Amino acid sequence: MPFDLVSLLPDGFVRHLPVLLVIVPLLLAPVCAAIPSWRATWAIALGGIVFSLICALGLLQQVMETGRISYALGGWAPPLGIEFAVDMLNAPILLLVSAIGVLATIFALPTIVKDVNKEKRALFFAAYLMCFAGLLGVAVTADAFNLFVFLEVSSISTYVLVAIGGSRDRRAFVAGFNYLIMGSIGATFYVIGIGFLYAATGTLNMADIAARIPEVADSKTIHAGFAFIVVGLGLKAAMFPLHQWLPNAYAYAPNFVTVFLSATATKVAFYALIRLLFSVFSPELSFQEIIFTWVLAPLAAIAAIACSFQAIFQTDIKRMLAYSSVAQVGYMLLGLSLASADGVSASLFHLINHAMMKGALFMAVSGVVLSLGSSQLRDFAGIARKAPWTATALGIAALSLVGVPLTAGFLSKVALFKAALVQDWWWVVVVLGISSVLAVLYVGRLLETVFFKTPGPAQLQVKEAPLMVLIPLWVLALACIYYGLDASFITTLTDGAASVAFSGGQP
C-alpha cells in the first residue's frame, strides 16, 4: 500500500474492521427510514459508505501486510460460530464495492430528484444502504449459510430499488417483479445447494466444508449440491441463459440504481461463484472439471457472442449496455472456466475494469437523460455538441469497453487472451475476437450517433450533466485511462486473489 492507513486508526477499531464495514451501513438504514428530510438521509448514506470505504482500505492494507484476517462474530469461534474473513480474494471486491458506492452516492443527489417521488426518497436511501451492506456482507463472510442471508438482504432491497423506478416508468414494476421471481429462484437454488453440502459434511463454515469435501467427493449429495450452487449463483451473476432478468431491470430502474447495480451486484455474485468454486469446491474435482469445460465455457462463449448481437439491435442505450454487460460476464466466465490461476486473475481484472467502464457509461448516459428525458439511441444524435464533457467521458468508457489500446479494457482482454493461450484454448481467443468485433459495431453505433449525427431541436435543448454527475463520471473515465497505462495495482491485487483462490482459501 502506498500509504499507512491502519496506523492512523485506533487499535480497538482496527480489530473490528471486518464487522464494522458491514454493520455500520446496515444500522444506518433504519435511521435513514426514520428521518423525514431526504437530503439528510443522503448525507447519512454518504457518510456510512465513506466509512465502509475507509474500512475496506484498512482491511486491504492489513491483508497485504499480514495475510488472511479471520473475525469470529460475537466471539463464537468458527466453525460453529459465524466467521468473517478477509483475504486477497475478497479485499479487492470490498474496495471495489465501497469505492463505487461512494461515487454512485455522489451521483445520486442530482439524479434522484428526477427519478424518485419526494416522499419515497428517504426510504429509497434506506433500501440502498441495506443493499450496499448486503453486498459487502456477501463478500466478507466465510460462512456459506450467512452468505445466503446477506445475498437475500441485498437482493430484496434491490427489488425495491428497481421497482421504485415505477414512478417514472411503469415498466419498472414488471421488471422489478420479474427480477424478484428470478432472484428468488436463484437464492433458493443456492440455499438448497448449501443444504446438500451441510447434509454431506455437517458444517457450514467454508474452510471447514472445503476440508471435508475430499472425503465425500464421490457422494451424489455433493454433486447435487454443486449443481444447485452453480446454477443459483450463476443466475445472480447473470450467466447466460439465466440473464434475462437483467436487461429490463437495468433499463427501467432509476438511473442511479442502474449505475450502482451494474458496477457491483453481478460482480459480487461473480465473486461468490469464484469463492464457492475454488475455495470450497476445487477445480481438481473431476466433476467440476467437466462442468467447466462442457457447461460454463460453452455458455460463456455463447453469451459473449449472442448477447453482443442482441446489444447491436437494441434501440434503447441502457438495454444495449445491459446486454453488453451479459456478454462481458461471458468473458469473465470464460476466464474462470480455464480453471487456472492466470484465468481467474484475468477474470477478476476484467471484472474490476468492467465495473469502472460500465459504471462510467451508465453515469454518462444518465447524465444526458436528465435533460433529454429519453434513453433511445436515435434521441442521442449529436448531443456531444451540447454536452461535450459528458460525451467525452462516455467516449472514453466506450472505447475501453471495446478494448482499444491505452484503455483498461484492452489490458484485461489481453490478459484473458494470454491465459487462454497458455492452455491452448485457442477457440476462446477466436470467440473473444468475434465478440470484440461485435462490440466495435454496437459501440461504434453509439459513438457515431453521439458525436457525428446532426442534432435535432430536442437535442439542442440538452444540457451538460450537473457537476455532481460529472465528478464521479470523470473519476471513472480517468481510471479507465490510468489503468490502461499502468494496471500494476490492479494486477497485483488480482494475482494475489487468484493465488488465494487456488490455495483453497487458506492463508
Place this chain on the structure above:
Amino acid sequence: MGEGLMSLLAHTNPGFIVILAGMLAYVVRPSLPRAIITIGGPLLGLAALVLHGAISEPLATLRMLDLTLVLYQVERASIVFGLAFLIAATVNSIYALHQKDPLQDSMALIYAGAAIAATFAGDLMTVFIFWELTAISSVFLILKSGTPEAYKASMRYLGIQIFSGVLLLMGSAFIMGEFGTLEFDAFLSDGEGLSLSDDPGAIFLLVALGIKAAFPLMHNWLQDSYPKATPTGAVVLSAFTTKLAVYALLRFFPGEDALIWIGAIMTVFPVFFAVIENDLRKVLAYSLNNQVGFMVCAIGIGTPLALNGAAAHAFCHIIYKGLLFMSMGAVMYRTGTTKATELGGLYRTMPFTAIFCIIGAASISAFPLFSGFVAKSLTMSAVGHEHMTVIWMMLLFASAGVLEHSGIKIPFFAFFAHDSGKRPKEAPFNMLLAMGIAAFFCVWLGFPFLGGTEFLYGLLPYQEEASAYLDQSLWTTDHVLTQMQLLVFAALAFIVLNRVKLYPPEKRGVVLDFDWVYRRPLYYGLVWVGDVWAKVGPAMTGAAQRLSRKVYDRIEATFSPQGELSRGPLSAGMAIWTSIVLAVVMVLALIAGPN
C-alpha cells in the same frame, strides 16, 4: 542546449512528432500557423530521422505491465520506408493547404504519423497500437467526402481495418506465448523472418498484414474506399496503409515462398479490372494493388537483391503514386469528376497538371530515366536470377498492364482523348507545388548523373548488392532495350485496342483494315467474354447480396428486441431455462462424479 535538443531528436520516433503536429493542427485554427504546423511537423520529423541514433538498438522504451515497448528503433529497412513516408507527409500537407478543414489536416497527419511510428517501432505491441491508430484516423479522410456512399464505404473500411488489427493482436499473443516477449530483436534473428510452419501465430500475422496489403481476395476494401475519399484524402491514403503492410512483411516474412505467388497473382489480376474501369481514381486504386504485388513478390523471393527491390520500389512508388493521385485529385477538385467518359481535353487549361501527371505515369510504367525503372529493375532481375520463368512472365505481363492502364490510360483520357468541352482552371498553386516536388523526385531518382539513383541505392538495406547492381546491371544496353521494347509494344497494344473499340470509355466505329483474319476470333472471343461477364457478374454479386441479406435477416430475427430470443413471458421462460441448466449441470456432475 543545442546538444540537448539534438539528442532529444535522435531519440524521438519521428512519427510522434508528426502525430503531435496533427493534434496541434486540430486546435490551431488560423491558416498561417496551421500551415506552419502541418508542413513543419513532417519536416521536423525528417530532421529527427536524419539525426537518428544508433541503428538496430532500442532508442526509446517504455515499460507497460510486464511488456517492454520499444518505441523507437531504427533499422536500415525502416529508414527507406520512414523517409518516403515523411516526404509523402510533407508533400501531402502542401497539397492540402488550400482546404480549410482542420479535421482532415489533423487526421491526415495523425494517420501519417502513426504509420511512421509503426515503421520505427521495435516490438509488436507498439506496432499494434499504431496499426489501429492508422485505421481510426484514416477513416475520417473517407468520411469527410460527405456522400452516403462514402459513409458506407468508410464504415466497411473501418471494420476491415480493425479486424486486421484484431488478427495482429491474436498473432502477437501467439508470439508472446512462444518467445515470451514481443520485441523484434528476440524473435527476428538477423534476416530470418517467421516461418508459417513453425510459428503458430505466423498465420494470423500474415493474414493481418495481407488484409492491409490488399492481397488478392482481401483487396476489395481498397477499391471500395480509396476512390470515395476526398481529393486530398485519396492522396494521403495511397501512401501509407499498404506500404506499412509491405514494410511489416519485409520484416516478418522475407523469403516466405507463399508470397511469391501471392505477389505475382496480385500484379496480374488488377490489370483486367483496371483496363475496363471508367473511374480514373479507381483505376489508380487497382494499379496500386498491382504495384504492391511487385513488392510482395520480391519479399517472397527474399534474396538481398529482391529485398532491395521491394524497398526501393516502395520508396519510389509512394512518391509517384502520390503524384498520380494528386493530379487526379486536382482534376476532381476542378471538375468534380474523375470518370473517363466525362473528361478529356483538359490539357488546354490544366497544362501543368497534365505534365506532372505524365511524369507520374512515366515513372509508374518504369520508363528508363524515371524513378520506377531504377526500382522495378531490381525486382525483375531478382526474379530472373532465380530462374522463375512463370513468375517472370507474369510480372512482365503486369508491367505491360501498368503501362496500359496507368501509364497511358490515365493521362490520355483525362487530358487528351476526345474533347469533353470542359475548360477548368489550372490547379491551385499549392497543389501544383506539391505535384512539382513529387515530380522532381520522380525525375531525380531515375535520371542518371543527377545523383538521385545513387542516393536511393545508398539507402537500401543490402548495401553491397545495391552498389554492385548499380555499377554492373542497371544501365546496360540490353536491360534498357528490353524495357523499351516492352513499353513500346504495350503502347502499340493500347492504340490498337483503342481503335477496335475494346477500350470501354471510347467507343468509335470498328475499322477493319488490319489483320482481320487474325483479329476477328480474338475480337469476338473477347466480346463474348465481356458479354458473359456482363451477365454473370451482376448475377453473382446479386446472389452474394441476397445471401448476405438472408443471413442478416436471420440474425436480426433472432437477436433484435422483437426477435426470437426476447419473446414469451419472461419469468416462465427463464424459470424453464434455469431448470434446464440445472438438469444439464447435475446430470454431467453425476456422470463425471465417481471417476
